[in-house]
Amino acid sequence: MEEKKITIFDVAAKAGVSKGTVDRVLHNRGEVSRRSAEKVRKAIEELNYEPNFYASLLATRKNHVIACILPDIVAGEYWEKIRDGFVAGGEAVSNLNIVTRIFHYDQYDADSFAKACAELLASNPSGVVIAPLFKSGTMNLVAELRARDIPYVYVDTKLEEGDYFAYYGMPMYKSGYLCAALLTERCREEQVKDIAVVRIHRDKSRQSDPTINRRAGFNDFIDENFPECNVNNVFIDPAHPETIEPTLEAFFAKGPQYKYVVMFNSRIHLIADFLAKHPDQERRVIGFDNLDANVEALRQGSVGVLIAQHTEDQSRQAVSVLADCILMHKVPANRDFYMHMDILTRLNVENY
Amino acid sequence: MEEKKITIFDVAAKAGVSKGTVDRVLHNRGEVSRRSAEKVRKAIEELNYEPNFYASLLATRKNHVIACILPDIVAGEYWEKIRDGFVAGGEAVSNLNIVTRIFHYDQYDADSFAKACAELLASNPSGVVIAPLFKSGTMNLVAELRARDIPYVYVDTKLEEGDYFAYYGMPMYKSGYLCAALLTERCREEQVKDIAVVRIHRDKSRQSDPTINRRAGFNDFIDENFPECNVNNVFIDPAHPETIEPTLEAFFAKGPQYKYVVMFNSRIHLIADFLAKHPDQERRVIGFDNLDANVEALRQGSVGVLIAQHTEDQSRQAVSVLADCILMHKVPANRDFYMHMDILTRLNVENY
DNA sequence: AATATTTCCGTGTACGGGCACGGAATATTC
C-alpha cells in the first residue's frame, strides 16, 4: 500500500549514473552511450519506475498541441456535438500543459480539406483527431502524420488502414438493424407492407453516403423478417428548404398509407413539421441522433424514437486517449471504440 | 492566452508578507493576524490567484481518504456495480494523493451498519460516499460527518435532509412510469387486462422497500392509461431459491394468462429460467438493471427489455466530485444527479 | 604530440507550493 515511490534518483543510483542521464534516456534526448542507456533501461525496468506525473508537469514548460480537423459547424447539427466534445475534452486536459486547436473545412470542398490539413500540420501537433469525409485527402494527411510519428484518432468514420491510434464511432450496420427492429417491433408480418425512407438528395460524384451501412443493416432486417415489405425512398434537398414540404406532400399523397417512416441521418427534424401537420396515431417514426431539434420533435410526438449516442463522447474520449498517449505513453487495450446505441423516447429523453 | 501564472510569491509580495503567511491563510492554518490575513485575501482576490494544482500535489505528503460505505457484495448483483464504480473512481484519482477505502455492512443488520460507520469514521476520511439502507443509522452517520465538516455524497438513495454534498441515483418514479409505458406500448386499452408483478418477499419490520416509488410510477401510468387493468403481485423469496419455481408455477397456473410480467428490482434474472421453460411469443417481460445475469436473460429472449443505467457511474462520479471538492474546493452546480434511463434490448445491449 | 571535435554525462537551478522550525514582536505574569 504505502510503497516508497521510486524517483529518478533511485534509478540513477541503481544504474550508476546521474539523474541527468536517466532523464535523457527517458525522453530519448540522445547524448547517452549505448552502455549507459542499457543500464538505465534495465534499472527502470527492475525498479518499476514511473515518473511522477505532476513533477513532470511542474517542471516542463512546453505546451503540447492536440489538433482536430472537422467540417464547418452548423448550429444544432451533428458536427457541433463533435466539436463540443472536443472542446470539453480540451478543457479537461488544459491543466496538463495541453492546448487544443480546431481546423475546419467545407465538407463539399476537397481543396478546403487539403488547406485545413496544411494548417493543422503547421500547428505542429502532438496528436490529431480526424473526422474524415474525403478519403484521398485523409490518406495524404495520415501519411504525413505517420511520417512524423504523430498519433491520430478517427471519430465518426474511420479509414480502413492499419495505423490509426484509435477510432470512436457508432456501429452503423447494427444501428440500421436496430432501427428496423424497433420500427416493426411487436408487429406481425402482414402488418408491415410499406416503409417510407426519407433521404437526402446529394451529388454522388462528390461524396459517398455516410449512412450506407446503416441502410444495409436496415434492409437486411426487413428482408429477413418482412420479405414482402416495400421500402420506398423519397429524396429531399436541405439546400432548398422550401421544396421539402411539397416533395413530401407529393410522395405521401400518391403512395400507400405509410405507417413507418425512417431517416438514416441525423436530420429527422427536417420532416418533423410535415409529420406534425399530418398526424397519425398509428404511425411509427424513427430517426437518429439527439440533436436539439430532433429531441424537440420527440417531445412533441412527431417522432417516436431516436436512436442516439453520446456523440460528444467520441471526440471527448479521443482527446483523452491522445493526452494519455502523449503524456504517459499509454496505449488503449483495443483501439476501436463503438458507442452504445441509446433508444430515446419521449419518456426517457430527459436526463440524456 | 499566455498569461503569466500568478504564484504564491506574487501574492506575498503584493500583500507585503512572506509566502509562509500566504500559505497559512490559504489553508486556514491560523497563526495569522487579522490584519495580515485581510491583506492576503485582498491580494489573492485582486491578482485572481489560484494555486498551482500540481505543485501542491507534489509538495504535499498527506494522503486524503475517500471512504465508501455500502452493503456486502454478492457477485453479479447490484451493489457490485456500485463497488466497481467506486474502485474505478478511486483509480482515477489515485495519482492525486487520494486513497479510497470501502466499508461493508450487512444489509439485514442495523448493528453491522453502525459498526461499519464507526470504522469509517476512524479512517478519518476527507469525503464519504454513502449507499444508505438504514435511515436512522444513516442519520447518525451524517450528523457526525456534518459535525466534522466532512462532505458526503449519497448514491442510489438519498435521505431527505439538507446537507449532503451531492446525490447520484435513478429517478425511481419515472423509471416505473417508463416501464409501464414500454410494457404496454403500441397496445390498445382492451388488450391489457392483467399484469404480473413479481416481488421480493421481505420482512417489512426491517427494511423499507427501495422500489416503492418505482411501483408508484408504474401504477400511475397503468391507472391513467389502462384503468381496467389488474395488477397482480406474486412474492418470491430469494433466501429460499428452491421455492421460487413452485411459487411462480402456482401463480401463473391459476391466474389468467399473463402477457405482461414485470419486476421492479434488479432481480429479473431470478425468474428467467422459469420464463424460459414456459415460452410465450406474445409475452412482454421487463426488468431493471444490466446485471450480467439479466443481460444473459435478455440475450436468451426470456426478458424483452431491461431499463438500465450506468450504475457504476453513480459511485465513480461520486468519487470524482468529492476529489474536486477536497482538492480544489469545487462545488457542483446542482447537487442532484439523475442517471439516464437506458432502454436495453437484445439488439442494443452489446456496447453498453 | 598537441590541438580540435565530438560524445557523453554530472551539476545546478527552476518549477510552485507545503510545512517545520525558530525568531521577533507583543501580551501576560509576578
Add this chain to the structure above:
DNA sequence: GAATATTCCGTGCCCGTACACGGAAATATT
C-alpha cells in the same frame, strides 16, 4: 521591569522532474 508565555510570521528545505550548462573523456585532426 524582568521573566515568561503567546501570537505572529519569515526562512529554508523538500517534493520529483526538465533542461541548460559546462566539464571530462574519447576520438579525430593536424
